[in-house]
Amino acid sequence: MNSVIYLDHAATCRMRPEAIAAMTEAMEHTFGNASPSYSIARDAKRCLDNARAVLAETIGAGWNEIFFTSGGTESDNWALTGTAEALQDKGKHIIVSAIEHHAILHTCEYLESRGFSVTRLPVDSEGRVRPEELADELNARPDTILVSVMAANNEIGTLEDIGTLCRYTHDHGALFHTDAVQAYGKTDALNVSAVPVDLFSASAHKIGGPKGIGFLYVRNGTRLQSLIHGGSQERGRRAGTENVPAAAGFAAAAKAAFANMENETRAERELQAYFRERLLAAFGERNGDSPAPSGILWNGPVPGDDRLANNISVSFPGVSAESLLISLDLAGICASGGSACTTGALDPSHVIMAVSGDRKRAEGTIRFTTGPENTKEEIDRTIEVLGEALRRIRTM
Numbered sequence: 001m002n003s004v005i006y007l008d009h010a011a012t013c014r015m016r017p018e019a020i021a022a023m024t025e026a027m028e029h030t031f032g033n034a035s036p037s038y039s040i041a042r043d044a045k046r047c048l049d050n051a052r053a054v055l056a057e058t059i060g061a062g063w064n065e066i067f068f069t070s071g072g073t074e075s076d077n078w079a080l081t082g083t084a085e086a087l088q089d090k091g092k093h094i095i096v097s098a099i100e101h102h103a104i105l106h107t108c109e110y111l112e113s114r115g116f117s118v119t120r121l122p123v124d125s126e127g128r129v130r131p132e133e134l135a136d137e138l139n140a141r142p143d144t145i146l147v148s149v150m151a152a153n154n155e156i157g158t159l160e161d162i163g164t165l166c167r168y169t170h171d172h173g174a175l176f177h178t179d180a181v182q183a184y185g186k187t188d189a190l191n192v193s194a195v196p197v198d199l200f201s202a203s204a205h206k207i208g209g210p211k212g213i214g215f216l217y218v219r220n221g222t223r224l225q226s227l228i229h230g231g232s233q234e235r236g237r238r239a240g241t242e243n244v245p246a247a248a249g250f251a252a253a254a255k256a257a258f259a260n261m262e263n264e265t266r267a268e269r270e271l272q273a274y275f276r277e278r279l280l281a282a283f284g285e286r287n288g289d290s291p292a293p294s295g296i297l298w299n300g301p302v303p304g305d306d307r308l309a310n311n312i313s314v315s316f317p318g319v320s321a322e323s324l325l326i327s328l329d330l331a332g333i334c335a336s337g338g339s340a341c342t343t344g345a346l347d348p349s350h351v352i353m354a355v356s357g358d359r360k361r362a363e364g365t366i367r368f369t370t371g372p373e374n375t376k377e378e379i380d381r382t383i384e385v386l387g388e389a390l391r392r393i394r395t396m
């Protein structure tokens with residue numbers, strides 16, 4: 001067993017050996033700037049374009065529809081701001097779900113400050129956007145130019161029905177963006193020829209690639225303003241000297257993630273089932289009517305096709321997740337109390353609030369996200385530490 005038990009793979013992952021090897025090779029041998037026309041620049045350009053082609057293939061896109069960015073946050077900002085600026089002559093209304101990542105929600109706040117209006121669609125108790133509610137909103141607001149709904153939620157693992165939501169959006173003549181940062185590399189259902197989204201955000205570090213690189217898929221013909229201005233890189237749409245080694249590492253990680261997806265998903269499902277069994281055996285499920293102080297509540301859909309295989313979100317209502325996380329940390333166990341990007345903020349998770357409206361539940365929620373290297377022994381140790389921490393907290 002590793003001395004650290006890492007159960008926060010939705011925050012970031014260890015790099016895959018294939019990604020490290022590809023980056024090392026590129027850093028040693030492909031140092032050129034990909035823009036000029038001499039031979040070392042052409043080598044860098046070739047390396048960049050190979051990476052682009054590999055990534056495009058993973059989602060059924062054309063190579064010229066993939067634009068490298070600095071990660072999921074930039075891709076999300078670009079998709080929303082770029083569409084809003086390009087299409088403001090058509091309308092100034094945007095629809096998102098209430099449980100999007102802050103990269104989307106805070107961009108919406110920015111756009112509101114620039115005169116756009118934003119509807120945040122509620123979700124059901126398992127975190128799903130109801131397609132009929134989207135249709136109603138689209139009917140009510142013919143000035144809608146863009147709908148953005150995440151493919152998988154980073155906190156509770158819900159997989160959204162992107163196919164139906166995208167179809168309804170297109171029926172109303174608006175564009176559809178999905179933040180697929182948590183779903184990319186975990187499901188092969190996100191193929192842009194089968195699910196014809198217009199814009200799609202992905203990030204390398206969530207699938208064992210390097211941090212600081214992602215892509216935005218932009219369907220050919222989609223109107224989108226640039227976010228970053230300068231040189232003519234990325235076919236004039238995203239300026240800045242390209243990070244060729246990171247692109248090579250991203251492509252290698254994606255290749256490995258897609259090649260091993262079936263095996264990794266099977267192993268993660270098995271561990272998820274074991275983890276849930278052990279949590280239930282140790283703490284019991286809280287009955288909605290029972291005033292008993294103990295017991296847990298699950299967040300998100302039951303394990304299966306509607307849920308990421310590596311996510312467990314569990315609430316200990318009335319207990320502070322912060323205290324549990326400190327106890328876990330002291331025992332070398334890494335988990336999260338919400339999305340990593342909001343850790344440290346005092347506000348309860350907007351996702352748990354959206355699915356339950358229960359502040360105590362939100363304050364007592366822990367997210368465990370497993371990876372290929374996790375073992376049942378690590379889960380046993382986690383349950384043991386949680387049990388000790390809960391006993392200590394409850395006798396205080």
Ligand code: PLP
Pocket residue numbers: 010011070071072073074076101103150152153154179181182203204205212214339340341
């Ligand atoms: N979108 C979702 C759903 C995420 O989970 C994250 C990161 O946690 C992001 C966007 C931001 O991605 P990045 O860390 O690559 O900027």
